[in-house]
Amino acid sequence: FRRYVKMMFQNTPRQLILQVLAMIFPRVMKLLKIKLFSEEATNFFYDVFADVIKYREEHNVVRNDLTQTLMEARKELVLKENSTIEEKYTDADIIGNAILLFAAGSETVSSTLSFCLYELALNKEIQDKLRAEIWSAKAKHDGQLNNDYLMDLHYTNMVLEETARKYSTAFSILRKATKTYTLPDESFVIQKGQQIIIPMFSIHRDPKYYPDPMRFDPERFSTEQKSQRPNGTYLPFGDGPRLCIGKRFAESEMKLALSNVLSKFEVLPCEQTEIPVDIRSGSGPITPKNGIVL
Secondary structure (H helix, E strand, O other), rough: OHHHHHHHOOOOHHHHHHHHHHOHHHHHHHHHOOOOOOHHHHHHHHHHHHHHHHHHHHHOOOOEEEEEEHHHHHHHHOOOOOOOOOOOOOHHHHHHHHHHHHHHHHHHHHHHHHHHHHHHHOOHHHHHHHHHHHHHHHHHOOOOHHHHHHHHHHHHHHHHHHHHOOOOOOOOOOEEEOOOOOOOOOOOOOOOOOEEEHHHHHHHHHOOOOOOOOOOHHHHOOHHHHHHOOOOOOOEOOOOOHOOOOOOOOOHHHHHHHHHOOOOOOOOOOOOOOOOEEEOOOOOOEEEEEOOOO
């Protein structure tokens, strides 16, 4: 599974070129049948989820999980007989969303958690405060790591948000203008249909929005400080109607992972810890170039 995830999100010059081509010449890529992701990896994930759906339907297996939710969506959006052509989805659409949730979420979540533990190791007072919140929330909910427990992890959420700011999941995000728009107080006009590159990594490290941006400070994401920043300055999951479909899933994963690790262990730097950490260049998710040793 992990091998095919890494295959889909390679940091290679070829992948970077394909991403640029997909943004500038999407019709040409479609016409020439050039695929953005590895066909081998795509086929692997398609077969896995198609087999899961088939098995559950044939054996009447019903579980309270994400796959079941996607299967219910399939009944509504693919199999419904009275749907119009515009409303119809294909099995490929449903399985494509499953790939996005499981594959894309796997690599980005693991990288964000690695960077988070790295910063916690370097900032012991933040780690201690976070651990105290985890212990308090566990006691309040009798050790049950359920949704109510996750909702009480306010400082944990601030720590994860600051991690995603300093170590964005990607250098940029791509969007297409749905209407013509003139920038406020500017003469620059974005025409409908234009492809746009949003420099997420640069925005997240812009001192205009985040003073002393290289300092790890979860207090930036207190309710008070967030209200003072303009919209569109925090984009780890994108924004608007194309907000990442796996946002809540990823946040829950990371909170549960931190809860399990920090309630049992103290994370500290060692002689092999690289300070500052070196970021791998290229396309795809942002990852540490030489790994993180703690």
